[in-house]
Amino acid sequence: MTLSSWSTSSVEEVASTGLGIRFFQLYVYKNxxxxxxxxxxxxxxxxxxxxxxxxxxxxxxRESDIKNRFTFPPNLTLKNFEGLDLGKMDEANDSGLASYVTGQIDRTLSWKDVQWVQTITKMPILVEGVLTGEDGQG
Structure with missing residues (x-):
């Protein structure tokens, strides 16, 4: 299974549930x-x-998120970010989660960043989100 870094369960909580092969979905943040x-x-x-x-x-x-002013219910949090300095999601903002995401993600992402991630882990890295040859250029 692949656990989103934006999950409401932490990597530690998921790992404690038993055996299984798990991948971790990672975004490249400005920080x-x-x-x-x-x-x-x-x-x-x-x-x-x-x-x-x-x-x-x-x-x-995400039109439906904007229309519905999507935010997390008060009893849910992004567990993997507890204790990290990523700022708070602005629940008053009409675009909620989408606006928060845009503010955290490094928009200048390039192949150099993929190479950098390789230097901080021994785990294999699967590049997710490349659908065409054009997507992989740059």
Missing amino acids: RNVVEQLVRRAERAGFKAIALTVDTPRLGR
Whole structure:
């Protein structure tokens, strides 16, 4: 299974549920220290690979989230970010989660960033979000 770094369950919680092959879906954040901390936690928890999401810098316009002013219910949090300096989601903002995402993700993502992630982990890295040859250029 692949656990999103934006999950409401932490890597440690998921790892404690039993045996299984787990991958960790990772976004590249502006704050590279956050990226390193997330990768280290996934490694310690026994995850087997990083699914590096590379298409988020061009986040789609999520009309239903905007229309419904989507935010997390008060009893749910992004568990993998507890204790990390990523700022707070602005629940008053009409675009909620989408706006928060756009503010955290490094929009200048390039192949150099994939190479950098390779230097901070021994886990295999799967590049997720490349659908065509054009997607992989740049």
